[in-house]
Amino acid sequence: MAAEAAVDTRRVAVVGAGWAGLAAAVRLCEGGAAVTVFEMAAQAGGRARSLGGDDGLDNGQHILIGAYTRTLALMRTVGADPDTLLLRTPLVLRRADGSGLALPPGPPVVAFLRAVAAAGGWSWRDKASLLAAAAVWAARGFRCDAATTVATLCRGLTPRVRAELIDPLCVAALNTPAAEASAAVMLRVLRDALFSGPGSADLLLPRRPLGELLPEPAQAWLSARGVDWRRGHRVAALERRDGGWRVDGEAFDAVVLASSAAEAARLAAAVDAGWSTTAAELRYEPIVTVYLDAPGTALPWPMTTLHEGPDTPAQFAFDHGQLGGRNGRSAWVVSGARQWTERGLDACAAAVQAQARPLLPHATVRRTLAEKRATFRCTPGLQRPAAAIAPGLWAAGDYVEGPYPATLEGAVRAGEAAARGISATA
CATH class of the missing domain: 3.50.50.60 (FAD/NAD(P)-binding domain)
Incomplete structure (x- = not known):
């Protein structure tokens, strides 16, 4: 027995x-x-x-x-x-104009190669720099010296690849700017998300x-x-x-x-x-989320990658109408938001509203929320x-x-x- x-x-x-x-x-x-x-x-x-x-x-x-x-x-x-409860889609880091990276279904390595080859708006130099860097990371087992920053790890990439892929991925995953973020942790995230098996990199966006x-x-x-x-x-x-x-x-x-x-x-x-x-x-990094209402309008994608700059704080925007929520409502996310919380949430909301204007001309701010100790600084x-x-x-x-x-x-x-x-x- x-x-x-x-x-x-x-x-x-x-x-x-x-x-x-x-x-x-x-x-x-x-x-x-x-x-x-x-x-x-x-x-x-x-x-x-x-x-x-x-x-x-x-x-x-x-x-x-x-x-x-x-x-x-x-x-x-x-x-x-x-x-x-979750909308499952292949990993898409796409801007409003359609440029960016979108992984198709299939085996991870093949899907990554196909995504880079088809990346909208990227030159052959952009694509070659990413493929060469990824090959080096893979050959090293996605490991690096513990003192390395993401910015140092990626200095061989073209400015466009850093701005449209690495920077948004880094701030989304580590909530720490690339210049200060741990490359060792970032490589572990890339390995497990992009190369650990079919569907591992899929986005799962809450519908509820x-x-x-x-x-x-x-x-x-x-x-x-x-x-x-x-x-x-x-x-x-x-x-x-x-x-x-x-x-x-x-x-x-x-x-x-x-x-x-x-x-x-x-x-x-x-x-x-x-x-x-x-x-x-x-030590911690804040995240600010600005909810905008623009009835009768929609963003280009359920999750749209944005251009972050001195006056454009948000890195991603999520269309709640395309996610089963209220039509015309969107969430604009400012990760690594320390400088914006220091300037004040009203200033941050105004900057996001201005950033959204080309896509949502008549958007109004519904609510601004700050999680001041959202995540530890992953240095x-x-x-x-x-x-x-x-x-x-x-x-x-x-x-x-x-x-x-x-x-x-x-x-x-x-x-x-x-x-x-x-x-x-x-």
């Missing part, structure tokens, strides 16, 4: 109900743990959440890609169907508010399995006692710190001062805090040590890794 799999029956506290915390809670619950979730906000989702209300707006525009395998699997686990992608179905799934929710509860104290942990005096066998890095650093300071210092020293040689802090205490978030920048996939993978780490010691 086959031995039965071990079931984790311990009490586990998950502090934070962003995507990392939800991933940890789901996987722990699957293993049999009794899970309590502490969340200081009134709703789950963290930095990728819906705002509620009749507008159906999110706290910012988010995208997924086909390589986000763990995020897609988690959605399916909690009953959120990616095929219904972010809450419906994961936070709401995950909460329903967890509640149906007896998870104890403590909403509106900011944890004040964490301490180790009697071989377990106390969260605000309440006993648990293990804890997942799935809050922000700053909150995790505060709570872990008395447990591991070194870990706490590393987490607290992370060369950055030291990120480890996931394991102490026996029975794990950190989970897009900021923990790992190969990826701050993304939804990074958050989900960190949450699942914390759940595995705790379950392994059951």
Whole structure:
């Protein structure tokens, strides 16, 4: 008779109900743990959440890609169907005039070669420079010195390829300007997105508010399995006692710190001062999203790549009407937005409105949202805090040590890794 799999029956506290915390809670619950979730906000989702209300707006525009395998699997686990909730298209980085790169379906290497050959508006020198650089990156296993910046990595590319491909990809993936961004992390993203398998580079654009992608179905799934929710509860104290942990005096066998890095650093300071210092020293880049309304109009594509400049802040625009949302509404995204948050959100919104005028002449600003600590600055040689802090205490978030920048996939993978780490010691 086959031995039965071990079931984790311990009490586990998950502090934070962003995507990392939800991933940890789901996987722990699957293993049999009794899970309590502490969340200081009134709703789950963290930095990728819906705002509620009749507008159906999110706290910012988010995208997924086909390589986000763990995020897609988690959605399916909690009953959120990616095929219904996400518009899947091949990777297209196309400007309003049709220039840019568009990957056709097919094997990754062949699709990349075909996309470069057909890139609209690019000269033979542009295409040759990209193909030569990609060949060198592949020959080196998509690895480079940890101190290298993306700008240094790509200095052999023509200005047009840097401006129309590398810069928007870098700021979209790492939320850090190419001159300051880690080339090692960028190469890992390129490898996994463009060359890891068919469909890995596909764009997955939300058709519904972010809450419906994961936070709401995950909460329903967890509640149906007896998870104890403590909403509106900011944890004040964490301490180790009697071989377990106390969260605000309440006993648990293990804890997942799935809050922000700053909150995790505060709570872990008395447990591991070194870990706490590393987490607290992370620096951040903001992202600003400007929602525009222009009834009766549409953008050229569901996601349009834009020309960023001193007076044109947005790098991408998303047409919500083409994504199942309100017709005439679009989201204009300003990543790496530090200089614009310093100038003020009104100035940023006015600049985006002017930037949109050639495409949407009569657009009005519906709302401007800034996530001031959207992601950590993904710079060369950055030291990120480890996931394991102490026996029975794990950190989970897009900021923990790992190969990826701050993304939804990074958050989900960190949450699942914390759940595995705790379950392994059951």
